Amino acid sequence: MTSAYIHIPFCEHICFYCDFNKVFIEGQPVDEYIEALINEIRLTKLAYPSNDTETIYIGGGTPTALSAKQLDRLLEGVRQHLPFDEKNEFTVEANPGDLTLDKLRVLQNHGVNRVSMGVQTFDNRLLKKIGRKHTAQDVFDTMKLFEKADFQNVSIDLIYALPNQTTESFEDTLDKALALDLPHYSLYSLILENKTMFYNWARQGRLHLPGIDVEGDMFERAIERMTAGGRHQYEVSNFALEGYESQHNLVYWNNEHYYGLGAGASGYLGDVRYKNHGPIQHYLKPLRENERPVIESEHLTLNHQMEEEMFLGLRKLEGVSLTRFEEKFNKSFTSVYGATTQHLIEKGLLKHNQDYLALTEKGLILGNDVFEQFLLTK
Ligand SMILES: C[S@@+](CC[C@H](N)C(=O)[O-])C[C@H]1O[C@@H](n2cnc3c(N)ncnc32)[C@H](O)[C@@H]1O
Ligand SMILES: C[S@@+](CC[C@H](N)C(=O)[O-])C[C@H]1O[C@@H](n2cnc3c(N)ncnc32)[C@H](O)[C@@H]1O
Numbered sequence: 001m002t003s004a005y006i007h008i009p010f011c012e013h014i015c016f017y018c019d020f021n022k023v024f025i026e027g028q029p030v031d032e033y034i035e036a037l038i039n040e041i042r043l044t045k046l047a048y049p050s051n052d053t054e055t056i057y058i059g060g061g062t063p064t065a066l067s068a069k070q071l072d073r074l075l076e077g078v079r080q081h082l083p084f085d086e087k088n089e090f091t092v093e094a095n096p097g098d099l100t101l102d103k104l105r106v107l108q109n110h111g112v113n114r115v116s117m118g119v120q121t122f123d124n125r126l127l128k129k130i131g132r133k134h135t136a137q138d139v140f141d142t143m144k145l146f147e148k149a150d151f152q153n154v155s156i157d158l159i160y161a162l163p164n165q166t167t168e169s170f171e172d173t174l175d176k177a178l179a180l181d182l183p184h185y186s187l188y189s190l191i192l193e194n195k196t197m198f199y200n201w202a203r204q205g206r207l208h209l210p211g212i213d214v215e216g217d218m219f220e221r222a223i224e225r226m227t228a229g230g231r232h233q234y235e236v237s238n239f240a241l242e243g244y245e246s247q248h249n250l251v252y253w254n255n256e257h258y259y260g261l262g263a264g265a266s267g268y269l270g271d272v273r274y275k276n277h278g279p280i281q282h283y284l285k286p287l288r289e290n291e292r293p294v295i296e297s298e299h300l301t302l303n304h305q306m307e308e309e310m311f312l313g314l315r316k317l318e319g320v321s322l323t324r325f326e327e328k329f330n331k332s333f334t335s336v337y338g339a340t341t342q343h344l345i346e347k348g349l350l351k352h353n354q355d356y357l358a359l360t361e362k363g364l365i366l367g368n369d370v371f372e373q374f375l376l377t378k
C-alpha cells in the first residue's frame with residue numbers, strides 16, 4: 001500500500017518564520033495548478049501503480065486558501081485517481097479563519113475525516129508578531145464550525161520558543177489548547193529557517209528568542225501537561241488520545257512508501273526518494289507535456305534504507321521494531337547494528353522494550369547525536 005502527500009503551495013499571507021514551499025495566492029494560476037496536479041496524480045499512478053491508498057494528506061501552504069469550488073474540483077480529481085477506503089485517514093490542513101462551513105462540507109463530501117489546523121499560539125500579541133493574520137477568537141469560531149458539522153478528528157499545531165515568549169505564556173496556550181479537548185496535538189519548537197524574515201531579523205539582532213534552557217523547560221511543561229491531559233507522546237513532537245495517532249505521519253516514521261504530489265513535494269516509491277520542482281511555473285511546464293515534474297531523485301542503497309529506518313523510526317517513542325527491520329531487509333539486526341546499539345544502551349541513550357529499540361528520556365533530548373551513530377556510509 002502507498003500513501004499520498006499532496007501539496008497546495010498558496011497562502012493568503014506569508015508568516016515571518018515559514019520556509020515551506022509557498023507563494024502569496026493573489027495572481028497565481030490556481031485553477032491551472034489544480035488541473036496539473038490531477039494530471040500528475042494520473043501520471044504517477046501509471047508509473048507506480050497501487051490498488052489502494054493507505055492515507056492521504058493535503059498540506060501546504062494553505063489548502064483552505066482555495067475556494068469551495070476549487071477544493072471540490074481538487075478532491076474530485078484526487079478521489080478519481082486514488083482508490084481510497086473512507087475508513088482510512090484523510091487529512092487536510094487548514095488555517096483558522098479560512099475554513100467556512102461551505103468548505104468543510106466539501107471536505108466531508110469527499111471523505112476527508114481529519115483536519116490539522118495551524119494555531120501556533122493563543123496569544124494574540126504573539127500571533128501578530130510572527131506574521132499570522134488570525135486571532136484566538138478565529139480558532140474558537142472554527143471549532144464551532146466543526147461542532148456544527150459534527151466533525152471530530154481535529155488536530156492543532158502549536159509552535160513554542162517564539163520571540164519574547166515566556167514559559168508562563170506558553171503554559172497558558174497549552175491550557176487553552178487542552179481545554180478544546182481535541183484528540184491530537186503537534187508541538188514544534190521554532191526553527192529559525194534560512195531566508196525567512198525571522199532569520200534576517202535575528203542576524204540584525206532584532207529578534208529576542210528564548211534561550212535553550214527556556215526552550216527545554218517549555219518542552220518539559222508540554223510533555224507534563226499533555227500527558228496529564230490524557231494525550232500521550234507517541235513521537236517527539238506529537239501527542240494523541242489512544243487510537244488517534246496520525247496514520248499518515250506514521251507512514252513517514254515507519255519508513256513506508258508515499259506518492260509526493262504537487263510543487264515541492266517529496267515522495268518515496270520503490271527504492272526511489274524524489275522531489276518535485278518547487279516554483280509554480282517550473283512545476284507546471286513538464287506537466288503540460290504530460291511529464292512528471294520531478295527535479296531530483298535518488299535510488300537508495302540497502303545501507304541507506306537501513307539508516308533511514310533507524311533515523312525515522314527512533315522518533316517514535318515506541319521505537320523501531322527489530323522483527324520488522326529483519327523482515328524488511330532480510331538481515332539480522334545484530335549483524336548490522338549490534339555494536340552500535342550496545343554502546344548506546346551502555347550510555348543510557350537507548351533501551352530495549354521487548355521487540356522494540358527506543359530512545360530513553362536522555363536519548364530523546366539528544367536525538368540527533370543518537371541518530372548519527374546509525375550512519376553506515378560515513
Ligand atoms: C507549513 S504549515 C502548513 C499549514 C498551514 N498553512 C499553517 O500555517 O498552519 C504546517 C506547520 O508547520 C509548522 N511550522 C512552520 N514553520 C515552522 C518553523 N519555522 N518552526 C517550527 N514549526 C514551523 C507550523 O506549526 C505549521 O502549522
Ligand atoms: C509540519 S507537518 C504538520 C503535521 C500535522 N501536525 C499533523 O499532525 O497532521 C506538515 C507539513 O509538512 C510538509 N510536508 C509533509 N509531508 C510532505 C511531503 N511528502 N513533501 C513535502 N512537504 C511535506 C508540508 O508543508 C505540511 O504542511
Ligand code: SF4
Nearest residue numbers: 011014015018060061
Ligand atoms: S505557516 Fe502556513 S500560512 Fe504561514 S506562510 Fe507557512 S504555509 Fe503559509
